[in-house]
Amino acid sequence: MELDDAYSNGAYIENAESYPPRWAASAEDFRNAVRARSKLDVPYGEGARECYDLFMPEGTAKGLMIFVHGGYWIAFDKSSWSHLAVGALAHGYAVAMPSYDLCPDVRIADITQQIAAAITAIAAEINGPISLAGHSAGGHLVARMLDRRLLPDMVGARIASVVPISPLADLRPLLRTSMNGKFKLDAASAATESPVDMEDRYPAEVTVWVGGEERPAFLDQAVWLTEAWGADHVIALGKHHFNVIEPLADPESDLVAVLVRPS
Numbered sequence: 001m002e003l004d005d006a007y008s009n010g011a012y013i014e015n016a017e018s019y020p021p022r023w024a025a026s027a028e029d030f031r032n033a034v035r036a037r038s039k040l041d042v043p044y045g046e047g048a049r050e051c052y053d054l055f056m057p058e059g060t061a062k063g064l065m066i067f068v069h070g071g072y073w074i075a076f077d078k079s080s081w082s083h084l085a086v087g088a089l090a091h092g093y094a095v096a097m098p099s100y101d102l103c104p105d106v107r108i109a110d111i112t113q114q115i116a117a118a119i120t121a122i123a124a125e126i127n128g129p130i131s132l133a134g135h136s137a138g139g140h141l142v143a144r145m146l147d148r149r150l151l152p153d154m155v156g157a158r159i160a161s162v163v164p165i166s167p168l169a170d171l172r173p174l175l176r177t178s179m180n181g182k183f184k185l186d187a188a189s190a191a192t193e194s195p196v197d198m199e200d201r202y203p204a205e206v207t208v209w210v211g212g213e214e215r216p217a218f219l220d221q222a223v224w225l226t227e228a229w230g231a232d233h234v235i236a237l238g239k240h241h242f243n244v245i246e247p248l249a250d251p252e253s254d255l256v257a258v259l260v261r262p263s
Contacts, residue, residue: 003176006217009241019242020080027082034089044098044121045114052098052118053078054125055085062092063128063160065259066119067248070136070166073103073111074182084248087256093131096122100141104182108140108171108193115141116150129160131259132204135245139167143195143225146202156202161259165209166218166241169225170196173217196228206231207258211239234258 010016031038031053039054065088069076077099085095098118100111123130134142143164145151151159171190174180191197210222212235219235226233234254236244247253 001176001178001180003173003217004178006215007174007177007179009215009218012215013240013242016242020076023080023083027080030083030085042121044118047101049077049099049101050114050118051078052096052122053082054094054096054122055082055089056094057089057092059092061094061126061128063094063130063260064096064122064126065093065131065133066096066098066122066142068098068115068132068134068138068141070134070138071102072179073108073137074179075102081245084245086249087247087251087253088131088260090251091256091260093260094126096126098122104184107189108183108185109189112141112144112150112193116145119145120152120155123155123158128158130155130158131161131163132159133163133165133248133259134167135165136241137168139164140169140171140193140195143167143169143206144193144198146195146204146206147198148200148202151202159202159204161261162204162206163209163255163258164195164206164225165255166211166214166244167195167208167221167225169208169221169228170194196224198229201229205261207234208232209234209236209244209255209258211235211241211244212237213240214244215241 037056078097100114132142247255
């Protein structure tokens with residue numbers, strides 16, 4: 001369809017097919033290394049995919065960072081991203097990563113509700129400020145969490161920092177992609193699920209993060225959210241849609257610094 005190429009990432013990334021197996025291998029190695037300080041497959045709902053992994057730092061956690069994975073709401077689960085917890089863990093934050101059901105089995109609005117349920121459940125486990133990071137479709141989901149209608153006030157008020165990474169912030173262009181055969185969006189649901197239109201939000205610090213080598217559509221999406229919310233905007237030079245998340249595994253990275261800054 002009209003915008004399929006605009007929202008195609010892998011076709012424009014060298015050796016794109018090598019990334020998912022490397023992510024999965026790195027994540028498994030990390031889980032094996034920190035198993036003693038982990039809680040894996042903790043349920044937050046009744047469905048098989050409604051569960052999260054929680055990785056604990058040494059000592060008492062200073063706060064909580066939650067990472068929500070991407071994959072256009074149709075791919076992946078929590079198991080490919082565990083290694084991205086390294087950065088926040090090194091700063092004393094607990095790190096959680098939820099899975100969620102995928103389209104077309106559910107709608108995007110259903111996934112939004114699942115992530116709200118996951119964050120509520122995880123927040124009950126860890127005290128302190130909450131930081132949210134999400135990549136691509138996960139960027140959409142963490143941005144949606146600032147909607148005051150989704151989270152209990154006692155949870156939403158704890159959110160100190162939100163970093164949508166290469167987010168999908170306006171879903172209306174996706175109506176003109178073949179992927180919408182799985183999303184099943186219409187004009188009304190696309191508008192309702194678009195963070196750019198959210199007005200009644202929790203007052204967290206928001207930094208919209210995007211790779212400098214991303215597809216123009218994703219650069220535009222980042223600008224749209226930045227302008228709609230008056231958020232900070234970081235363009236990570238030299239990064240594309242698949243490697244823009246790698247700095248989450250580096251305790252000294254600017255990306256981690258935004259997530260663990262004092263509340």
